[in-house]
Amino acid sequence: MAGYSADQAPSPRDKGFDSGLDKIHQAVVSIDKAINKVIPEEFNPFYYLGGITNVLWVLLVPSGIFLWFYYKPTTAEAFSSVDYLTVQVFFGGVIRGIHRYAGNGMILLAILHMLRNFFTDRYRGFRDIPWVSGVILLFLTGFIGLTGYLLVWDQRALVITEALVQILKSFDLVIAGFGTWMARGLLGGDEPNNLTLARMLFLHVGPAVMVFFFLWVHYLRLHRPKIWPPAFVTLLTIGVVLLAAGLLPLEKTLPATTPIVAGQPDIVYDIFYLLPVLALSSISAPWILALLLLMFAGLMILPWLPAKKHRYVNVATVTPENCTGCQLCAIDCPFDAIVMVPGANPNPRYTELAVVNDDKCAECGICVGACPFHAINLPLMDEYAIRDKVVALLK
Numbered sequence: 461m462a463g464y465s466a467d468q469a470p471s472p473r474d475k476g477f478d479s480g481l482d483k484i485h486q487a488v489v490s491i492d493k494a495i496n497k498v499i500p501e502e503f504n505p506f507y508y509l510g511g512i513t514n515v516l517w518v519l520l521v522p523s524g525i526f527l528w529f530y531y532k533p534t535t536a537e538a539f540s541s542v543d544y545l546t547v548q549v550f551f552g553g554v555i556r557g558i559h560r561y562a563g564n565g566m567i568l569l570a571i572l573h574m575l576r577n578f579f580t581d582r583y584r585g586f587r588d589i590p591w592v593s594g595v596i597l598l599f600l601t602g603f604i605g606l607t608g609y610l611l612v613w614d615q616r617a618l619v620i621t622e623a624l625v626q627i628l629k630s631f632d633l634v635i636a637g638f639g640t641w642m643a644r645g646l647l648g649g650d651e652p653n654n655l656t657l658a659r660m661l662f663l664h665v666g667p668a669v670m671v672f673f674f675l676w677v678h679y680l681r682l683h684r685p686k687i688w689p690p691a692f693v694t695l696l697t698i699g700v701v702l703l704a705a706g707l708l709p710l711e712k713t714l715p716a717t718t719p720i721v722a723g724q725p726d727i728v729y730d731i732f733y734l735l736p737v738l739a740l741s742s743i744s745a746p747w748i749l750a751l752l753l754l755m756f757a758g759l760m761i762l763p764w765l766p767a768k769k770h771r772y773v774n775v776a777t778v779t780p781e782n783c784t785g786c787q788l789c790a791i792d793c794p795f796d797a798i799v800m801v802p803g804a805n806p807n808p809r810y811t812e813l814a815v816v817n818d819d820k821c822a823e824c825g826i827c828v829g830a831c832p833f834h835a836i837n838l839p840l841m842d843e844y845a846i847r848d849k850v851v852a853l854l855k
């Protein structure tokens with residue numbers, strides 16, 4: 461994570477803190493502070509939203525593999541294999557619950573994590589790759605959940621299949637025949653059949669493998685990311701999922717072969733994954749497709765949209781009088797945030813001056829260690845002040 465913690469007040473370098481977004485940023489910091497008064501700061505779950513999402517992912521993978529052992533991807537056997545697993549297999553229903561609730565939790569936490577990063581202005585500059593890979597992760601997770609619900613091959617799965625076909629067919633409005641071709645490809649024919657479930661299983665497991673790749677990309681450019689929350693928060697997360705799986709058995713559904721008639725128990729739609737399916741009752745399929753594409757594109761380009769202002773908190777700052785233009789900091793900076801500007805050094809003996817690009821600086825402090833002349837510093841973590849503190853502590 462970058463060098464400042466979310467509960468730190470903005471530095472004097474912040475250029476105003478008055479827009480609506482800034483107010484939300486302040487509100488996030490205030491909520492953090494309020495929680496920190498009740499529980500020790502290091503256990504504040506809001507500092508680990510990404511990490512908790514990771515824990516949930518870790519719960520999803522083995523529970524999914526367990527379900528896979530029993531799953532039969534044919535229209536005749538899918539429902540009964542899931543039913544057998546839930547009712548007959550020792551702890552089968554609980555493991556299905558873990559898979560379901562960890563999945564719900566993952567999408568909820570990923571959304572909270574995204575909102576927090578957005579409102580605390582942590583999505584631009586060197587965070588563009590974490591942001592973009594995060595958007596891909598969010599949509600991948602949503603798609604994995606959707607295909608997961610379809611695998612059960614109950615009445616709900618049939619409605620989801622119909623919704624998917626309608627949404628995909630909307631592509632016909634852009635390129636004639638393309639949507640129908642995709643829908644046929646998804647179903648493996650004109651109507652749902654055994655190929656449909658084989659393909660859905662692939663579309664459930666394949667993107668899950670891709671999640672690992674995008675998680676790796678997600679952390680690639682982050683400086684010391686907090687990938688896992690502290691043990692207490694991890695155990696709490698696991699405990700909540702286990703408790704939910706134990707106490708809240710999954711709803712009973714009817715097989716896809718049972719016609720849907722009025723008066724029977726309502727089909728339960730999970731808003732975490734099935735919002736687009738639910739929305740089909742009030743919005744037409746092409747609009748849902750357009751909204752999804754717009755949402756994806758809008759989120760993807762967000763880091764490059766012009767910002768009114770930035771809230772620079774603790775980016776490296778050069779003291780020009782001390783800088784000899786030796787370039788050591790520019791060579792060591794892993795984020796290419798330092799440029800050597802010829803003719804800018806106030807001392808005529810030196811040809812260049814180190815200048816920090818605020819947008820690119822990750823506040824990692826590597827340049828501070830690289831500079832032999834105390835010419836570059838992080839304002840909130842002054843090198844000498846930290847050294848004096850350590851010396852005082854050792855006395």
Ligand code: HEM
Pocket residue numbers: 461462507509510511513514517570571573574577582583587590591592593594595597598601675678682684685686687688759
């Ligand atoms: C879906 C699963 C996701 C997982 C498991 C995940 C996990 C993480 C973790 C563990 C970190 C490091 C946290 C830290 O050091 O403070 C992180 C950082 C980050 N994530 Fe995610 N994330 C996910 C989705 C997203 C989404 C949907 C977005 C936004 C669209 C996003 C944007 C970011 C950004 C911008 C950072 C950098 C934050 C910083 O430097 O403080 N992530 N993520």
Ligand code: SF4
Pocket residue numbers: 775776792793794795796797798816820821822823824825826827828
């Ligand atoms: S300028 Fe310094 S603090 Fe900023 S990213 Fe580069 S090395 Fe890290």
Ligand code: SF4
Pocket residue numbers: 778782783784785786787788789790813814830831832833834835836
């Ligand atoms: S390492 Fe220090 S002296 Fe050398 S260019 Fe960078 S800031 Fe200037």
